[in-house]
Amino acid sequence: MSFDVKLINKVQGFVQEEGMNETTLPALKLYVSSVEIPLMPIVLQPAICFVLQGRKKVKAGRLAYEYSPNTYLINSVIRPVEASVFDIASNKPYVGLSLGIDQHVVGQLMMEMNNWDHETSYAEQATLTQSTPLTSPIENALERLVDTLADPMDRGILSSAICRDLYYQVLKGPCGGLLRNSVSHHAGANRIAPVVHYIEQNFERNLDIEEIANVAGMSGSSLHEHFKQVTSVSPMQYVKSLRLHKARSMLSLGYQVSEVCFGVGYSSPSQFSREFKRYFGFTPSEAKSSVTAIG
Structure with a gap:
């Protein structure tokens, strides 16, 4: 299955510019790009992500996830990755959207589902990110959610219930356990989450x-092994990636290089500049404000 062209047109109607567009629903972001974008480093937020038109690839080390209008992506934790968009044409730009994961709502749903059926279980997930086939109930909920952007009263009264419905449908799906991993306080969550x-x-x-x-609750060697199996990078590489992405974000907001260096945990400006350039391909001082269509 794939998204109705009417939904694609509706989303494009709410888009103001190329790249990422905020909406009047803080958790809902819209994306559009008229050109293909090669693999570039981004930080993937905990979210349920959809491609309405075009295709997208997310790569984390040796692991890669591709999704299109027939599938959607669940990402359960903040994760430095590389992402690209492709398979678009001049009259068919990349169109996507993401819904941030509300941990409180997801946790409440899981407790209610367990109270309703004590045999409810969540398949063990081997990763923190996964793509999975789109279903009609999820597509329907997504279309209703986008519709609320056109009417403040609908948005105020209906949007929270629609988001809850969408989380519920995802929880019932084959990768619903990934939403469990997004709830940090849940006792049964994946040990790495x-x-x-x-x-x-x-x-x-x-x-x-x-x-x-x-x-x-592991030894250092055991954690290294399990962490790398799930994320494809070591714990300390993960720390470094988060620091550098945060640094790039701060630089784009106008912070001084020295302020950013110490603010993200580096004690040596020369080491910071060297690792930043190795990771992104340009120095901190060359970093400019930019908007990505694939965030």
Whole structure:
């Protein structure tokens, strides 16, 4: 199945410019690009992501996830990746949208589903990100959610219930366990998900493998092995990626290089500049404000 052209036209009607567009629903973002975009580094947020037109690839180390109008992507944690958009034409630009994951709503839904059916279970997920086939109930919920953007009253009264419906449909799906991983306090979550959440909250500090391993309740070597199996990078590589992406974001907002260097946890400006250039291909001082269509 694929998205109705009417929905594609509706989304394009709410788009103001190329790239990422905020909406009056803080969790809902719209994306459009009239040109193909090669693999570039981004930080993927916890979200349910859809491609209405075109195709998108997300690459994390040796792992790659491709999705199109027939599928959608679930990403359960903040994750540095490379992403590209392709398979578009001059009269058919890339059109996509993402719905941020509300941990409170997802956690509440999981408790209610368990109360309704104590045999409810979630398939164990081998990764923190996955694409899965689109279903009619999810497409329907997404279209209703986009419709609320046109009417403030609909948005105020209906949007939260529609988002809840969409989360519910995703939870019932084959990759619903990924939403469980997005709820950091859930006792049954994947063992690596809480570690990633901890790194997200503390990456600017002088973290070491022993501290991170203590959070996981593992030895340093065991954590390294399990973490790399799930994310395809080591815990310390993950820390470095988050620092550099945060640095790039701060630079785009006009912060001074020295301020950014120390703000994201580096103690050596020369090391910061060297690692930044190695990762992005340009120096911190060359970093300019930019908007990506594939965020």
